[in-house]
Amino acid sequence: MAKQLALVVGARPNFMKAAPLMAAVQAKGRLQARLIHTGQHFDANMSNVFFRQLQMAEPDLYLDIHGGSVNEQVARVILELDKEFTARRPDMVVVFGDVNSTLAASIAANKLNIPLAHVEAGLRSWDREMPEEHNRIVADVLADYLFTPSPDADENLAAAGIPAERVHRVGNIMVDCLLRFKPAAEQLAAWTAHGLTPRQYGVVTLHRPSNVDDQLALRGIVEALVEIQRSVQLVFPVHPRTRARMAEWGLLDALQGSGVMLLEPVGYLEFISLMTQSRFILTDSGGIQEESTVLGIPCLTARENTERPITIQVGGNRLVGNRPEGIIAGYRALQGGAVAPQQPELWDGHTAERIEAILYEKLS
Numbered sequence: 001m002a003k004q005l006a007l008v009v010g011a012r013p014n015f016m017k018a019a020p021l022m023a024a025v026q027a028k029g030r031l032q033a034r035l036i037h038t039g040q041h042f043d044a045n046m047s048n049v050f051f052r053q054l055q056m057a058e059p060d061l062y063l064d065i066h067g068g069s070v071n072e073q074v075a076r077v078i079l080e081l082d083k084e085f086t087a088r089r090p091d092m093v094v095v096f097g098d099v100n101s102t103l104a105a106s107i108a109a110n111k112l113n114i115p116l117a118h119v120e121a122g123l124r125s126w127d128r129e130m131p132e133e134h135n136r137i138v139a140d141v142l143a144d145y146l147f148t149p150s151p152d153a154d155e156n157l158a159a160a161g162i163p164a165e166r167v168h169r170v171g172n173i174m175v176d177c178l179l180r181f182k183p184a185a186e187q188l189a190a191w192t193a194h195g196l197t198p199r200q201y202g203v204v205t206l207h208r209p210s211n212v213d214d215q216l217a218l219r220g221i222v223e224a225l226v227e228i229q230r231s232v233q234l235v236f237p238v239h240p241r242t243r244a245r246m247a248e249w250g251l252l253d254a255l256q257g258s259g260v261m262l263l264e265p266v267g268y269l270e271f272i273s274l275m276t277q278s279r280f281i282l283t284d285s286g287g288i289q290e291e292s293t294v295l296g297i298p299c300l301t302a303r304e305n306t307e308r309p310i311t312i313q314v315g316g317n318r319l320v321g322n323r324p325e326g327i328i329a330g331y332r333a334l335q336g337g338a339v340a341p342q343q344p345e346l347w348d349g350h351t352a353e354r355i356e357a358i359l360y361e362k363l364s
């Protein structure tokens with residue numbers, strides 16, 4: 001009988017990492033995968049749209065766990081996964097990235113002695129105030145198979161004392177998704193629907209707690225956006241967390257009044273489509289730093305650090321911090337137009353196939 005994988009996803013950045021692996025497993029037909037969605041992100045535009053657009057089947061199991069404190073969420077996911085993994089013991093649990101569901105699933109698998117694979121292992125911002133950093137560290141320490149996207153991740157794992165035989169550099173699985181759906185995204189021409197002119201607009205996303213849960217920081221960023229909007233149109237699909245804070249602190253009107261185009265979070269195809277024709281991206285997202293690198297679009301990262309240093313090394317990404325002066329200076333320093341960063345090794349669209357092959361070999 002084919003060996004069973006349980007893939008656990010919970011939040012937006014997981015879906016574009018799980019979709020290529022589900023597709024690779026199905027294409028090869030020698031492993032079976034069950035997709036479990038914890039419900040951490042549950043809104044239509046933060047979850048459902050991705051299943052449809054990424055041509056991924058509905059989750060086999062939906063736990064519907066959201067709301068409450070982080071500890072409550074993590075604890076409930078562990079309890080529900082404990083029941084699930086006990087009832088239908090998988091041969092391997094696979095987790096992605098650094099979200100709270102990744103942490104919870106890693107613990108649940110570990111306590112039941114089920115082998116654990118971590119996709120996107122080894123990334124470190126070295127910023128212990130970043131909630132995702134703890135999640136990455138725990139998943140890496142507990143994982144039996146660590147799939148890394150870049151040499152820096154291998155080095156971080158070696159420095160953490162993780163045995164080299166557990167570490168497999170396979171490349172960046174998000175890039176599989178990006179390369180597969182880029183033609184459809186370009187065809188969609190989402191910029192037209194929003195009345196935007198190619199290369200005459202910048203795309204903004206923000207959701208890191210250090211930027212949006214701190215009133216002073218968020219005010220400063222909004223100030224920078226209003227200033228940049230004076231010289232170039234900004235389009236900003238607003239994460240629900242960010243919208244809630246901006247509403248609470250009365251910042252939505254200032255932004256809207258300045259002409260910044262505020263949208264609800266958009267689907268994957270729309271977002272990639274908007275990115276492909278943008279002049280630059282301003283973001284605090286991890287994944288978008290990588291996608292902008294592959295698309296050759298200059299990226300200003302509104303953070304002091306990044307767990308994706310390779311996106312800076314190869315060209316297109318720059319850390320500008322979250323103070324208005326830094327963000328505005330970063331914008332002014334842009335040369336305009338696309339950059340042609342060198343592509344990191346193995347960011348070639350075949351990462352999921354490499355992971356499938358290793359999992360198959362290890363489980364045989």
Ligand code: UDP
Nearest residue numbers: 012013016237265266267268271285286287
């Ligand atoms: N994304 C999207 N719609 C949006 C904003 C982002 O589909 O309105 C996609 C983006 O292309 C990338 C992923 O969401 O694939 C990144 O997720 P997020 O920024 O939430 O998480 P992070 O990468 O920071 O963990």
